[in-house]
Amino acid sequence: MNDHSSTTPTINAAALRESAQRTLGLERDAIDALIAHLDGGFAHACELILGCKGRVVVTGMGKSGHIGSKIAATLASTGTPAFFVHPGEASHGDLGMITPGDIVLALSNSGETAEVTALLPLLKRMGAPLISMTGRPASTLARHADAHLYAGVEREACPLDLAPTSSTTAALALGDALAVALLEARGFTAEDFALSHPGGSLGKRLLLTVGDLMHTGKRLPQVPQGCPLRDALLEITRQGLGFTCVVANDGTLAGVYTDGDLRRTLDRYQDFTNLSVDDVMTSPGLRIQADILAAEAVRIMEDNRITALAVVDKDSHPVGALHMHDLLTAGVI
Template sequence: MPYSPADTAFLRNSALRTLNTEQAAINGLKAKLDAHFDRACELILACQGRVVVTGMGKSGHIGGKLAATLASTGTPAFFVHPGEASHGDLGMITRADVVLALSNSGETGEVTALLPLLKRLGIPLVSMTGRPDSTLARHADAHLDSGVEREACPLDLAPTSSTTAALALGDALAVALLEARGFTAEQFALSHPGGSLGKRLLLRVQDIMHSGERLPQVALGSPLRDALLEMTRQGLGFTCVVAPDGQLAGVYTDGDLRRTLDQHQNVLRLTVDEVMTRPGRRITPDVLAAEAVRIMEDSKITALAVVDPQGRPVGALHMHDLLASGVI
């Protein structure tokens, strides 16, 4: 039935049917993971060149995204349009590469036209199609079955469920390769240096900590008054308490001050080591700033002392610094 403005549930019900159909398509992929998936991973892991992804139309759009995902997760890859490949861009493909070709039908002319040259050069071919008996699937060294029962399109024509399944299967391939390579967050950051993602992955404590004259610190045994003055002067909500050998003995924080006022009547007679927190949460300068966020959140604190390998305070880090730097 056509849409009527009076039918307020029409649009939402349509959306729900689409989501349910595409969810079923993704769930159906689980039973199709077989030795071909393993073989595809092995071919790509052994590749000395790059993964060349190709596909036409909607499959090409999915292929472009998959190439980008592979490239950013440790598998060098790029996308080649199959139509352009037949008119000169095949020169971009070398014997050291692996080709990953996407076609829901497995019969796309622009893609199957590449088969003779790939075979002649001995370039491994991984196909992703919805038809295991298709031309592309039969000539591939490994075939990834992305077939779906039906498209989410009510006409069963527009690529919807099939492209969603191909996208999900491509992500599964990329993540399997990532884990097989032991790919790390730091390696991921090297290809994502810009924006908040790059900051979160690349920024280290030493890049944003307060050091030198901005490091709040008092000597062990100092009057509590001196610690309070130092906290006020630096404005970080805490101060390091340093032992005679230069090591961090503990910290005195705003929270410690509230507890001191609650438990002691004459705070001016106290020394800082009587009421400080021992040994105090600490971190080293080379640790990623994102790890500092985790420590603060887990410990429910807003500041950290930064110490060198010998345990001597060299900096101070506040949650506000992490916010200002874009890590959070």
């Protein structure tokens, strides 16, 4: 028996990079080869899932199980209810998690994995449709499936051609292809995606609107049109948002006066005594509505190099103010 515990391998950076490049190249080739094997079985698998009234139950053993777990998670987050069941546990009670209204997606590179094939008689008796994903179309699992997805590879990226590498990459990519095809067929939207991702920055970018974050009421900076510039400067200082709305007599937004406008005013005028806000404001000024996604507000601010926006209703009445700091605090950026 060889003892490698005291042996420190020689580090050769060039050889390590070459190994990584070879591995990535083999796995890329494995994915490329799948394209030619997409046939009616893929379309039939999609049809079965789209017609399913229950959930997609994914199963697989070992490395295939890890890939299956990820595929189930991707399906569930893109509009196809799905979960993973370990095939060994299924034979010891967890099969009760599967109902006749569900559909089973079973992964096995060989198509002969004992823990998976042992479920075949039970699934047939239950009447749950079966989709197999294997590297051998003539295997037991593939032959007994209602639809077969070919995920075979010429060789593993492992130099011993033993460790599941190219084959698991191919199965993972094929699972993504299945999830995306189903997503598009269902007309799944960004808003639908956000509903299953409410936490973290992703959910915030997709769910939060300007109305959720804007300052309203007494926190809305505003001065009447025609007021002295001094009043506008005091309002900007009091509210601390870097700008104020300038409101016309009919209640609509006539313009805005910002920190940037103040710098331009300092360049142009020596004496502010007789200036009105109308003389120096930006009119009509950028504005958005409260139902706009907060992520869209970020884009508008970045494109126009500004840090705040007036929020108006459909009749152009100011109803709120949004500052870049609010977006940062909420995690939208």
